[in-house]
Amino acid sequence: MDVLISRERIQARVAELGVEIAAALPTNEVVLVGPLKGCVIFCADLARALHDAGVAVEMDFLELSSYGAGTESSGTIECRKTLTDDVRGRHVLLVDDIIDTGRTLAWAREHILELEPASLRIAAFLDKPSRRTVEVPVDHVGFEVPDLFVLGYGADLAQRYRELPYIGVKTD
Numbered sequence: 293m294d295v296l297i298s299r300e301r302i303q304a305r306v307a308e309l310g311v312e313i314a315a316a317l318p319t320n321e322v323v324l325v326g327p328l329k330g331c332v333i334f335c336a337d338l339a340r341a342l343h344d345a346g347v348a349v350e351m352d353f354l355e356l357s358s359y360g361a362g363t364e365s366s367g368t369i370e371c372r373k374t375l376t377d378d379v380r381g382r383h384v385l386l387v388d389d390i391i392d393t394g395r396t397l398a399w400a401r402e403h404i405l406e407l408e409p410a411s412l413r414i415a416a417f418l419d420k421p422s423r424r425t426v427e428v429p430v431d432h433v434g435f436e437v438p439d440l441f442v443l444g445y446g447a448d449l450a451q452r453y454r455e456l457p458y459i460g461v462k463t464d
């Protein structure tokens with residue numbers, strides 16, 4: 293595994309994102325909403341970074357599926373689980389590990405907007421802008437990455453490598 297973004301750079305950037313997002317939020321309360329499972333590591337770290345920046349955080353999750361076991365999106369989004377809590381009138385931050393084609397976050401955004409939140413912002417830990425096929429307004433990005441299949445910090449290959457504390461690229 294080649295390390296593309298080190299653990300130290302990730303930690304520093306997530307702390308910055310906490311401050312950046314806290315400043316952009318209309319109030320000091322937010323509901324983080326993430327599509328399982330890729331969002332969980334970033335969501336957990338960002339929740340604590342937001343806490344450090346003075347924001348009260350709730351979390352909720354969607355379960356969507358766009359990838360099979362391979363490295364290419366199937367193109368179809370399947371919703372396996374919607375939100376548990378009522379986000380009507382709440383300030384929501386949609387959070388994911390990577391925005392690639394944009395299909396996942398575009399679908400999640402439309403879905404959440406139908407639930408009538410007071411506001412909706414989007415944070416993606418990694419952004420692969422060269423791969424975008426669907427326009428999505430992403431408000432906060434951790435790092436831009438080139439068109440490589442990356443692993444770690446939530447990003448998986450057939451459910452493996454999510455726990456890596458760095459962003460890596462498989463060499464073999």
Ligand code: IMP
Pocket residue numbers: 330358359365388389390391392393394395396397440441442443447448449
């Ligand atoms: P999109 O719908 O094409 O934007 O894809 C978003 C989802 O695909 C992310 O939530 C990731 O789970 C997954 N994904 C996209 N690129 C990668 C990658 O390089 N490594 C691992 N997962 C990826």
Ligand code: MG
Pocket residue numbers: 328329330331389
């Ligand atoms: Mg994912």
